[in-house]
Structures are given as C-alpha cells and as structure tokens.
Amino acid sequence: MSIALLLEQLLNGLQLGVMLFLMAAGLTLIFGVMGLINLAHGSLYMIGAFACAAVAAATGSFWIGLAASLVAAAAAGAIIEVTVIRRLYDRDHLDQVLATFALILIFSEGTRWLFGSFPLYLDIPPLLQGAVPLPGGGQYQLYRLAIIGVGVVVALGLYVLISRTRLGMRIRAGESDREMIAALGVDIRTLYTVVFALGAALAGLAGALVGALQSVQVGMGEPALILAFVVIVIGGIGSIKGALLGAILVGVVDTMGRFLLPKALALMIPAAQAGPIGAALASMLIYIVMALILAFRPSGLFATQS
Template structure:
C-alpha cells in the first residue's frame, strides 16, 4: 500500500473526527450540564447547513453563510430550550427522547416547507480552494485541512471557556450540583439556555462546514447524530476532552478501516468480494470499538468527573 494514500486517509479521518467533535461537544455539554438526552441535536446541525447555504446563495459569501449558521442554529436552540426543553428537565429520559424525537419531525417538515425537498449546494470559498501537496506528491484539499484547523480552534476555545471564565465555572458547577448553584442565586434557567444555544451553535457550525463537501438536504443530521452518540459514549458522557479524543478515534478508525479492510481481505478472497465484505465490516468497526472500550472502561475513556 502506498504511503501517500495512507497519509491522505489519516487526514480524512482527522477531518471527519473534528467534524464529529463539533457535533459531540455540544451534545455532551448539554447532557453533562442538563442531564438531557437531545435527539434533536442533529436537526440543529441541519439548520446550520441550510442557513449557511441560503445566506451564501443570497449574498455570494460563504463567510456570511457561516456566521448565519452559527446565529441561526444558536437562535433555534435557544427557542427550543425556552419553549420545549425547559419543561423536560425533571422528566424521565423516555419523555425527553419522545419529545426531542417529535422535534426532529417538526424541524424536518418545517425545513422541507421552507426550502423544498431538493438538496442545496454550497461552494467552497475561493480562499480555501485548491490543494496542498503532501509528501509523495499527493494533492490534498485545503478546505479539509481548514476543517481540521477549525476543530482545533474550537477545542482550544471550549477548553478556555470551561476552565478560565466565569461562565465556564458556572457550567462546571451546574454539572456537579445544579441545586446548589441555584440556591446560591445563579439564574439556572438563563445558564441552561446559554449552554443549549452554545451546543446548538457548534452543531450548526459542523453542518455548515460539511455542507460544502456534500449536499445540504432534509434529514442530513440523523446519521451524524448516531455517530455523535457513539463518540460521547466512547469518550465519556459529559466530558469535552472525551468528546475530542472519542471523535478523533472514531474518525480515524472509520476512515482507515474502509481502506485497510478490503486490502487485507483481498489476500484471501477475490477483489470484488473483498471490496463488498470489507465495506460491510468497516461500517461495523466503530461499534465494535465502542463495545470493547465499554467492556474495559464502562464510563468511557475520560469520564466527566475526571475532566
């Protein structure tokens, strides 16, 4: 196997992993602080993608679309928290699952009503067009490297927010003992709305960035939501550090597995059978990985109590 091809797939895995981190970090933050299972998180990812595509089409600027994705997803998240989620905090997890599943249907039909059933498309901004040459003379898209860079910046920003700011102190306190911080006079409702809007904005950013690599369409958030849940289970529910390492692990394992498994199987069976069997096994890899990690560390790699 050629080294440039492996390097390219490793970078693809990192890019995929950082996209998953943007999704999973908001999801695990919401669960860690609020104890809420939010199935509608994928819908906020979709809202960000559609907001970016619509504004970019209207203005011709991807960057204005990216700002719109953050603002639109955050506003949608805050509205959902105030109108729906706020009534679910004291309820059973089954009630939360049912209510947020209903939100998926509402968002999907509302988006279809606004934008139609046909997919939208985002162009990669000219600044990030083109490719860099990797070792071995293999070209690699600059835009994918930019997604990796954006993921690193978000990870650093979340670390500084959680560990160095007053809001971060309140978020950590709310995760540890929400009743106590409410008794100390902190407006827990406002804190929850801010956390939910922040998580929604991260999901919207992920949707906007990925929208330039694939079509923007209704229902695009649900497959990514499943992977985001896998990430936070592997990393440790409620842990931002766990979301980062879990996302990178899932991204690299999934991407390299789709390359290496067919190659390995081709030594024993025909190339066509190796390709189909390898693809099927590769799609199972991350779930096998999750099962192995949970068998060894039932609370995930980095449980929230450990950071």
C-alpha cells in the first residue's frame, strides 16, 4: 500500500463527507429551526439532479443546469412548505414522518411520469474533466476536488449567514424560542419558508453535483437521505457545525472502512472469505460508529439545547 493510495482514499472520504454535508446541513437546519423531520429531503436532492440533467441536455451547458437545479429544488421546497409542511409544525413527529414519506412517493412517481423509468445522462463539464497529479505519484479526479471546494465554500457561506447576518440572527432566535421571536413581530411563516427553501436548494445542489458522477434516476435520494440522517444524529440535531464534522467523519470512516477492513481481515482469515466478510463489516461500520458516539454523547457531538 503506497502513500499515494492512502492520500487518494483520504480525499475520497473528504469528498463523500462534503457531499453528505450539503444534504445534512439543510436537514439539520430544518429540524433545528422548525422541529420538523423531513423525509422528503432526498426527493429534493433527486429534483436537483433531474433539473440539472434535463436543462443541461436541453441547453448543452452543465452550468445552466446547475443554476436550474438550485432554482428547481428551492422552488419545490418553497411549494411543499406552503402547501403541506406548514400544516405539520404543530403535529407530532409521527404525523410528519407519514406526510413527508407520502411526499417521497408523490415526487418519485411524478418524476417517473415526467422523465420515464430510464436513467438520465448528465456528464461532468469539460472544464472539470480528467484527473490531476497528486504528490507521491498518484492521480485524483479534478471534479471530485471541485466538489470538495464547493463544500468548503458552502460551509463558510453558511457560517457567515448564520453568525453575521440578520436572517441568521432570526434563524438562531427561531431555534431557541419560536414563540418569543413571533411575539417580537418577526414574520415567522416567511422565515420558515425561506429556511426550508434554503435547505432544499442545498439538497438540490448536492443532487446536481453528484448526478454528474453517478446515475440520475428515480429513488436516488433515499440512500443519501439515510446517510444524512446518520450524519445529523452523530453531529447533534440542529447544529451546522455538528453536521460538517459528522459528515466528514462518516465520509472518511466509510471510505477507509471499505478500503482497509477487507485487507485487515485478509491477514487473519483466507482471502476468499475476507472479501465478502470485510465488505459486510464495512457497510455496518458507520452505524457502529454512530452507536458508539450515542453511547457516550446521547445527543450527538454538538448538541444544541432543546
């Protein structure tokens, strides 16, 4: 095993983490501010990917597609907030889970109705094609580096937005005491719609970015959603900082587990068995990490007071 391979795998873990952060940030924001469990967040991710693929195919430009994915996901987010989600804030979590699960089914079948059952094509823009050399003689895909860059920019942007702007102040206030901020005359309904649309846009961005790397198809959002929930539970529900660190932890642990566990097992048992057993263990690894963290810190790494 060379240094170049190790470095490449670390970058892979970081890139997966950054992608998860884009999903988890919106999810944790929505939960933190509105106390809402939104299972349909994965559908917004899918909408971003489909919007990007459809617009990129029509215009020939990935970048216009990327902009369209933000707009489409934010619009879809705002529409479902106004029509469905708004009625759920006062209900308990079970009602929220049921209603947003119904939204998943509606969005999935709606997307199939519009785009058909076959996966769409979305390619990496020419500017970001190919690989760049890494120190140690390895190579790394340029597009994945760009995703890491986008993640860093989004993390910084969210930090500035939440800690330095008036909107951020209201979001923080809404997190800690929503009755009081409403009593102070802040239009809480609009604030909720804006936060929901923001979270949706981030999910759409993640969907579009990842869509160029994998298959744009109905149901692509749910696996990402499950990982995003693991991330926010590890990070502490409602905490953006927790989402960032949780996402990177999950990304690196998952990638390194898939890579190192079968190799480590091969030292102890025959290689023919080490492969499947190692792969099975690796797929459990992030859940084991989650269980360990929850055993010692039941409300996650960076719990917000609730």
